[in-house]
Amino acid sequence: MATDHTRSAILTAAERLYADRGFADVTLRDIVAAAGVNLAAVNYHFGSKDELIAELFVTRSLATNRERLNELKAAEEAGGGRADIGVVLRALVGPTLRGCLGPDKQRSDAARFMIRASIESVPPIRKIKNREVDHLRKFAAAMKRALPDRDEVDLYWGLHFALAMAHQTIRDTERLTKLSDGKCDLNDVDAITDRVVAVAALALTTATGRAAKTARITRAVG
Amino acid sequence: MATDHTRSAILTAAERLYADRGFADVTLRDIVAAAGVNLAAVNYHFGSKDELIAELFVTRSLATNRERLNELKAAEEAGGGRADIGVVLRALVGPTLRGCLGPDKQRSDAARFMIRASIESVPPIRKIKNREVDHLRKFAAAMKRALPDRDEVDLYWGLHFALAMAHQTIRDTERLTKLSDGKCDLNDVDAITDRVVAVAALALTTATGRAAKTARITRAVG
DNA sequence: CATAGTTTCATACGTCTGTTTGAAATGCAA
DNA sequence: TTGCATTTCAAACAGACGTATGAAACTATG
Numbered sequence: 001m002a003t004d005h006t007r008s009a010i011l012t013a014a015e016r017l018y019a020d021r022g023f024a025d026v027t028l029r030d031i032v033a034a035a036g037v038n039l040a041a042v043n044y045h046f047g048s049k050d051e052l053i054a055e056l057f058v059t060r061s062l063a064t065n066r067e068r069l070n071e072l073k074a075a076e077e078a079g080g081g082r083a084d085i086g087v088v089l090r091a092l093v094g095p096t097l098r099g100c101l102g103p104d105k106q107r108s109d110a111a112r113f114m115i116r117a118s119i120e121s122v123p124p125i126r127k128i129k130n131r132e133v134d135h136l137r138k139f140a141a142a143m144k145r146a147l148p149d150r151d152e153v154d155l156y157w158g159l160h161f162a163l164a165m166a167h168q169t170i171r172d173t174e175r176l177t178k179l180s181d182g183k184c185d186l187n188d189v190d191a192i193t194d195r196v197v198a199v200a201a202l203a204l205t206t207a208t209g210r211a212a213k214t215a216r217i218t219r220a221v222g
Numbered sequence: 223m224a225t226d227h228t229r230s231a232i233l234t235a236a237e238r239l240y241a242d243r244g245f246a247d248v249t250l251r252d253i254v255a256a257a258g259v260n261l262a263a264v265n266y267h268f269g270s271k272d273e274l275i276a277e278l279f280v281t282r283s284l285a286t287n288r289e290r291l292n293e294l295k296a297a298e299e300a301g302g303g304r305a306d307i308g309v310v311l312r313a314l315v316g317p318t319l320r321g322c323l324g325p326d327k328q329r330s331d332a333a334r335f336m337i338r339a340s341i342e343s344v345p346p347i348r349k350i351k352n353r354e355v356d357h358l359r360k361f362a363a364a365m366k367r368a369l370p371d372r373d374e375v376d377l378y379w380g381l382h383f384a385l386a387m388a389h390q391t392i393r394d395t396e397r398l399t400k401l402s403d404g405k406c407d408l409n410d411v412d413a414i415t416d417r418v419v420a421v422a423a424l425a426l427t428t429a430t431g432r433a434a435k436t437a438r439i440t441r442a443v444g
Numbered sequence: 445c446a447t448a449g450t451t452t453c454a455t456a457c458g459t460c461t462g463t464t465t466g467a468a469a470t471g472c473a474a
Numbered sequence: 475t476t477g478c479a480t481t482t483c484a485a486a487c488a489g490a491c492g493t494a495t496g497a498a499a500c501t502a503t504g
Contacts, residue, residue: 133400156402180378203421221290
């Protein structure tokens with residue numbers, strides 16, 4: 001064992017390559033070349049390519065979830081067991097956004113790997129991913145504490161939309177930049193987080209009747 | 223030429239398989255087996271696998287864009303050159319949502335194929351996809367007409383978020399269903415469209431100062 | 445019917461993939 | 475140093491992939 005240099009070199013190289021180019025385009029030979037180790041090392045240390053991916057994913061998954069929950073717990077403890085809905089949402093989308101966007105320097109391979117994992121549904125990950133729901137349930141519960149009068153279904157949709165906006169912003173940076181001719185600043189992570197949280201919170205705090213009615217009217221007009 | 227049964231059989235089978243299982247998991251041999259034709263037929267009729275995918279994508283892409291623009295134009299003409307922001311957004315997200323969600327019967331392979339295409343970034347599609355921005359620009363312009371006083375950047379973000387919510391809802395149906403224990407009805411397409419449009423419109427019509435301030439406050443509190 | 449052109453077919457090719465193998469190298473205790 | 479276990483390495487393996495080939499089966503025109 002010792003420091004197991006080879007093992008961690010593989011993990012680092014694999015994470016970076018997968019984050020950069022996705023799962024489909026990266027072969028074991030690419031990984032071992034980047035890691036500077038022999039081809040057989042992957043199978044020796046991890047058993048198979050799938051097990052390497054799975055280990056990468058569970059490690060990062062646990063870390064991200066821990067970060068999110070820490071932020072949530074700190075906020076709820078500070079608020080006496082209940083946090084503002086905006087703070088809850090920020091704890092949900094903040095960690096991932098910070099990891100994936102912003103200046104190159106602070107952009108981590110880890111966060112970008114997680115995005116890849118959530119985009120490209122590769123078999124070894126798909127099986128593990130179902131546990132994510134249990135993690136999100138904690139946030140749904142916190143949202144319920146923040147907005148006890150709100151209909152449960154609305155809360156789920158709000159959580160879903162918040163993740164959708166954060167997720168898509170990370171994934172499709174290019175399109176928004178082109179569409180806006182660079183006017184949308186994708187480097188200001190705090191501002192982006194503000195936007196996502198603001199929209200989700202707004203949707204959750206506005207009277208559902210009014211929103212639904214507006215939508216129905218526009219539908220009738222259209 | 224005649225009816226070119228083989229050609230269209232390949233297209234149909236390929237679209238369905240790609241929609242169901244994604245690009246990575248579907249081989250030419252899967253396609254020709256499903257289409258009931260010979261392996262060499264793909265290369266004979268389309269030149270290569272990539273060209274088959276490209277043809278599939280441009281066909282569907284043009285159809286979707288046409289549908290969206292028809293809805294937009296009809297609304298703007300009815301409104302004397304300017305449509306309500308909700309109607310514009312509905313024209314943007316409605317066609318795709320209708321095609322991808324709802325009861326199995328009305329769910330089309332075409333729409334699901336397009337979602338796959340937007341998720342898994344396969345080389346032959348990636349090159350073509352840049353044109354989508356030009357299409358979206360027309361919606362950005364319509365949004366500007368609907369909300370002439372709104373800051374341009376806000377409009378781009380609103381458009382981006384609307385697409386994000388629609389897109390993610392289609393893509394991650396399973397997670398939301400599980401999280402909500404089935405309480406979120408993914409079969410009621412109109413209701414879902416209402417929600418997406420309502421949230422996006424709400425974000426676009428609420429005073430930006432208030433939203434930003436709320437976000438900043440929650441950030442400070444957290 | 446004959447024939448030229450098109451389409452289908454079985455089959456094979458070359459390449460790339462993840463994985464395996466057995467020998468060589470290394471680390472470490474006695 | 476000797477001996478044993480761990481780790482590395484070059485090389486090869488079997489399988490799957492997209493593609494190419496040439497003969498066979500069609501279709502339609504004269």
